[in-house]
Amino acid sequence: MSNRIDVKKTYKLFINGAFPRTESGRTYEVKSAKGVFIANPCLASRKDLKDAVVAARAAQHGWNKATAYNKGQILYRVAEMLEGRRAQFVDEIVLVTGVTKVKADKEVSEAVDRLVWYAGWSDKISALSGALNPVAGPYYNFTIPESMGVIAAIAPEAPSLLGLIDVIAPIIVSGNTVVVLASTKAPLSAMSFAEVIATSDVPAGVINILTGKKDEIAPWMASHMDIDGFDVTGLATKKHSAMREAGAENLKRIFSFKSHDPGRILAFMEAKTVWHPIGL
Amino acid sequence: MSFDYAPAPESRAVVSIKPKYGHFIAGKFVAGSKHFPTINPATEEVLSHIALAGKAEVDAAVKAARKAYTTTWSKMSGKERGKYLFRIARIMQERAREFAVLETLDNGKPIRESRDVDVPLAAAHFFYHAGWADKLEFAGLGTSTKPHGVAGQIIPWNFPLLMLAWKVAPALAAGNTVVLKPAESTSLTALLFAEVCQQAELPAGVVNIVTGDGTTGALIVNHPGIDKIAFTGSTEVGKIIARAVATTHKSVTLELGGKAANIIFEDAAIDEAVEGIVNGIFFNQGHVCCAGSRLILQESVAEEVLDKLKVRMAKIRVGDPMDKNTDVGAINSKEQLMKIIELAASGDDEGAQRWSAPCDLPSKGFWFAPTIFTGVTQAHRIAREEIFGPVLSVLTFRTPQEGIDKANNTPFGLSAGVWSEKGSRILWATQQLSAGVIWANTFNKFDPTSPFGGYKESGWGREGGRHGLSAYLKGVGHE
Numbered sequence: 125m126s127n128r129i130d131v132k133k134t135y136k137l138f139i140n141g142a143f144p145r146t147e148s149g150r151t152y153e154v155k156s157a158k159g160v161f162i163a164n165p166c167l168a169s170r171k172d173l174k175d176a177v178v179a180a181r182a183a184q185h186g187w188n189k190a191t192a193y194n195k196g197q198i199l200y201r202v203a204e205m206l207e208g209r210r211a212q213f214v215d216e217i218v219l220v221t222g223v224t225k226v227k228a229d230k231e232v233s234e235a236v237d238r239l240v241w242y243a244g245w246s247d248k249i250s251a252l253s254g255a256l257n258p259v260a261g262p263y264y265n266f267t268i269p270e271s272m273g274v275i276a277a278i279a280p281e282a283p284s285l286l287g288l289i290d291v292i293a294p295i296i297v298s299g300n301t302v303v304v305l306a307s308t309k310a311p312l313s314a315m316s317f318a319e320v321i322a323t324s325d326v327p328a329g330v331i332n333i334l335t336g337k338k339d340e341i342a343p344w345m346a347s348h349m350d351i352d353g354f355d356v357t358g359l360a361t362k363k364h365s366a367m368r369e370a371g372a373e374n375l376k377r378i379f380s381f382k383s384h385d386p387g388r389i390l391a392f393m394e395a396k397t398v399w400h401p402i403g404l
Numbered sequence: 405m406s407f408d409y410a411p412a413p414e415s416r417a418v419v420s421i422k423p424k425y426g427h428f429i430a431g432k433f434v435a436g437s438k439h440f441p442t443i444n445p446a447t448e449e450v451l452s453h454i455a456l457a458g459k460a461e462v463d464a465a466v467k468a469a470r471k472a473y474t475t476t477w478s479k480m481s482g483k484e485r486g487k488y489l490f491r492i493a494r495i496m497q498e499r500a501r502e503f504a505v506l507e508t509l510d511n512g513k514p515i516r517e518s519r520d521v522d523v524p525l526a527a528a529h530f531f532y533h534a535g536w537a538d539k540l541e542f543a544g545l546g547t548s549t550k551p552h553g554v555a556g557q558i559i560p561w562n563f564p565l566l567m568l569a570w571k572v573a574p575a576l577a578a579g580n581t582v583v584l585k586p587a588e589s590t591s592l593t594a595l596l597f598a599e600v601c602q603q604a605e606l607p608a609g610v611v612n613i614v615t616g617d618g619t620t621g622a623l624i625v626n627h628p629g630i631d632k633i634a635f636t637g638s639t640e641v642g643k644i645i646a647r648a649v650a651t652t653h654k655s656v657t658l659e660l661g662g663k664a665a666n667i668i669f670e671d672a673a674i675d676e677a678v679e680g681i682v683n684g685i686f687f688n689q690g691h692v693c694c695a696g697s698r699l700i701l702q703e704s705v706a707e708e709v710l711d712k713l714k715v716r717m718a719k720i721r722v723g724d725p726m727d728k729n730t731d732v733g734a735i736n737s738k739e740q741l742m743k744i745i746e747l748a749a750s751g752d753d754e755g756a757q758r759w760s761a762p763c764d765l766p767s768k769g770f771w772f773a774p775t776i777f778t779g780v781t782q783a784h785r786i787a788r789e790e791i792f793g794p795v796l797s798v799l800t801f802r803t804p805q806e807g808i809d810k811a812n813n814t815p816f817g818l819s820a821g822v823w824s825e826k827g828s829r830i831l832w833a834t835q836q837l838s839a840g841v842i843w844a845n846t847f848n849k850f851d852p853t854s855p856f857g858g859y860k861e862s863g864w865g866r867e868g869g870r871h872g873l874s875a876y877l878k879g880v881g882h883e
Contacts, residue, residue, distance in 0.1 A: 253545050257869055259851035260528065267855050267869060352860070368650035372643050374815070375658070375861050387546025387879060394859050395871045398834045400844040 135165040135311065137172060137335065138318035140179035141328025147171045152336075154311060157222025165311045168336035170344045173303065176332035177350055180274045180301035183329025188271045188299035190327075192247035199243035199297060202324040207236050209320060213285060216312045221282065235286045238384065242293035249298065249389055262402045269393040271299030272377065276345035278338055278358035284310035288317060288333075290381075291355050294388040296330055303332045303351070305342070305358070311335040346370035346378070353377040353392045409721070412728040414515045419506045421592065424453045427461050427615060428598035430468035431608025436461070436615070442591060445512035446725050446734035446769040454591045457614035459623055462583070465612040466629040469554040469581040472609030477581050478551065480607075482538035489534030489576055491604040496527040499600065503593055507565055508725045510592040512734030512770070513688055515726050525850055526569035529868075532852035533573035536873055540578065547874040551579035552655055553631035555876065556624040559594075560637045561587035561736050562691040562792075568594055570867045571634050572611060573852075578876035580632065581610045585624055588617040589737050622648075630654065632876070636693075638790070639816070639861050646864075657865035657875045659693065659857055661790040662818030665811030666696030666847065667833065669804065670704045672823035676845065678712045681796070684821055684847040686720060686732055686774050690794040691740070693862075694819035696847055698787060699776075699798045700807050706800050710778065717761040717774050724766070732794060735770040744772050744793035751777045751786040756797070782813055790816070804829070808836040817859025821847045840866070 135154075136143040148169035154162050166172075187195070206213070210232045217228035250268050257265040275295045280287035284307040295302045306314030318333050334341065342359055345351060346367040356367050357380045364380060371378050379391045426435040436455020443450050457465075477485070496503065503526075504519040511518070540549040555575045559567040564586055575582050586594035594613050601611050614620060618641075625633055625648050632655045635645050639661040649656050666684050668677050684696025701709055725733035735741040752758055756777040765771040772793055780787050780797040787797050801807035811820055820839040824830050834842045840858045843849060850856065850868075857866035865875045 255855075255870060257851065257853040257855070259849070259854050261849070261851070263846065263849060265851070265854050267871065272859075365651040369647050372646035372650060375639075375643065375646060375660075375864065377864065385546070390546050394840060395855050395857070395866050396834075396840060396842065396859075397855050397869075398842045398844060399846055399849050399854070400830065401846050 135163050135315045137166050138333040139176045156219050165335040168334035176303040179329035184301045187330045196243045196246035198325050203236050203239035205320045205324045220310045231283045231286050235289045242297050246297050264400045267395050267397045270396050272392045273352035275300045275302050275353040275392050276351045277304040277355035279306050280358040281307045285313040288314050298393050301330045305334050349374050356380045409729045414726045418502050421452050425595050426455050428613040429465045444509050454615045457616040457620045462623040465583045465614050468609035469583050473581040476607045477610050486534045486537030488606050489530050493527050493530035495600045507593050511590050514730040514733045522566045526565045529569035529573045529852040533577040537577040548878045550878045555580045555582045555632040556630040557584045557634045558621045561590040564590035565593040574873050574876045583612045591615040658863040660863040662693045663814045663816045664696045664819040665698045665700045666821035667700045667807050669824040670702040671825050677823040678716050680847045685796040686794050687848050696821045701800050703800045722763045741770040747791045754784045756780045812838045815861040818862035
């Protein structure tokens with residue numbers, strides 16, 4: 125038995141590439157599956173959300189401008205970093221949720237593989253969903269999918285890591301930036317994932333992660349006028365209609381998803397059609 | 405010696421307008437209970453009386469649409485469904501002149517436009533979508549082959565028949581049945597379309613048309629028997645609809661307002677750009693959601709463009725919509741005219757300078773001379789609000805980035821125009837603009853194969869092309 129006292133981590137938010145504490149000064153307690161205290165993560169406030177949206181908006185133009193090849197490589201880099209730190213994630217998932225190590229290991233593997241899968245979509249989605257439109261006249265006319273802007277998301281409670289990646293990856297792969305609220309009960313892997321992002325060449329502000337309560341943050345996400353889309357996958361279905369009502373003020377695009385597929389990427393993209401005359 | 409145009413009136417003998425109309429429900433015309441007049445906005449002549457649908461009529465229409473969906477339309481193969489759409493397209497072509505004359509009488513738009521744009525494009529939409537009906541499994545990513553069921557469709561008065569085609573053709577191709585409500589002031593071509601459905605022997609209840617005002621529209625939006633709402637109209641009403649359906653299972657597409665920028669770079673072909681500016685804002689009296697209503701000029705060419713624009717505008721022929729030489733017809737209603745007058749007055753009040761084309765306006769009917777405002781700032785109401793009339797707000801910029809920033813400084817994102825002879829600049833600008841449709845060195849072009857619809861507060865979804873079709877099929881990737 126060692127007498128060494130281990131160094132515990134302070135779990136903070138992830139906004140604009142930095143790890144600030146919540147401006148509200150509030151925290152909440154996260155316990156292990158066995159009821160033992162683990163950490164006091166931040167209880168994010170409306171102001172934290174606003175700060176995160178400002179960062180996400182500022183980052184969006186640059187991220188959107190990055191080439192598809194570059195975005196794909198950065199997402200792949202996130203997968204590399206996650207793979208390298210998988211033991212930490214397995215431990216955190218086991219500790220917080222009480223699942224077996226085998227099950228936690230499987231979740232981390234799937235999370236890594238999912239990132240790789242979405243990384244590959246960056247330079248393929250427009251070939252599959254774009255179009256050259258044969259209009260009845262001397263015009264060159266094409267439609268391409270474009271990123272939508274700043275997207276908010278509520279990650280599902282479980283699986284806390286895979287669920288988080290399933291909301292983040294399809295949103296950012298097209299050039300959107302995201303503000304995501306992590307699993308309330310199991311926020312540890314989300315905040316450790318922020319450390320992965322911070323070392324993966326993801327530009328500051330592209331991914332912003334908050335921890336806290338869904339019922340407190342989700343309505344502010346729905347009504348925020350500088351958020352273009354909202355993934356409510358992690359929110360109970362019965363609460364979706366209130367989100368859609370609040371989101372109507374800026375006609376926010378609000379969706380929830382049951383699977384991972386390219387439709388999930390396209391849901392937060394806009395089709396742009398361009399006409400140009402053909403002639404001498 | 406002067407070269408004046410001789411009058412060239414289109415004959416109205418080709419149409420016969422009944423004194424009173426009912427609704428088209430389950431394949432039959434049924435009498436309405438209450439009626440309101442519909443007028444020719446160019447003469448204020450009462451053309452007919454249109455029925456106002458209440459709850460009973462909307463219920464009957466939804467019931468007919470549901471019955472047709474479950475018993476006939478959803479069971480029919482796509483191949484056969486498509487043939488009905490082809491029939492409709494052909495009959496519309498056969499009766500094109502009738503549709504064009506009726507549209508112009510009821511709407512006030514020049515016969516040249518209803519004849520050459522609205523009606524042929526409407527037929528083309530049916531022809532295009534007819535071919536989709538048996539190919540839904542190839543409609544692409546994120547789309548299933550399953551229709552929603554009964555679609556409730558509410559359309560505006562600016563392109564009455566064309567908007568009907570944009571709504572009805574994809575809905576039927578995908579296998580939905582519809583309850584459609586034309587705009588209060590322009591119901592006549594929709595009722596003529598009902599006759600086309602009869603001639604095409606379309607199964608009863610697949611298309612139902614109820615006429616009325618906003619109260620009828622609200623009955624459709626809130627009807628529990630409807631699975632999908634498609635609306636074209638103002639952003640204000642679009643938001644009301646978005647809220648109303650938020651608590652339901654209904655799928656929604658919205659095609660809403662715009663305040664499109666038309667950006668002229670200094671290296672544009674100026675004469676062509678001037679034509680594009682005129683087409684962008686004065687086409688259809690400016691009653692166009694995607695109208696190029698903000699002219700954004702590079703400072704170095706601003707004076708030249710404005711001088712040429714005024715010369716060109718002085719030659720616009722405003723007047724009798726039935727005259728084949730008319731360029732700009734009547735404002736669709738008194739209410740719309742009042743709105744245009746009020747917004748233009750705000751331009752004067754806020755310090756912009758008004759210039760209107762010299763033209764003689766008829767004494768009867770609703771008219772507004774083609775007008776431009778210079779010295780407009782981004783904060784002015786005429787730079788922010790949709791006027792939906794022949795009024796152009798002119799702003800200027802120095803650097804290309806400033807031009808883009810001004811163009812994007814709006815909650816709307818429906819369309820935009822870019823004029824430059826430099827290919828790389830055109831592609832750069834089209835990339836930077838937040839809008840769903842971008843016309844480069846052209847403006848106001850439409851085609852059934854080309855998706856149309858907006859970013860931001862200009863709406864949800866697209867109409868036309870594969871993207872538009874998918875709005876009438878259930879998504880597979882999300883709820």
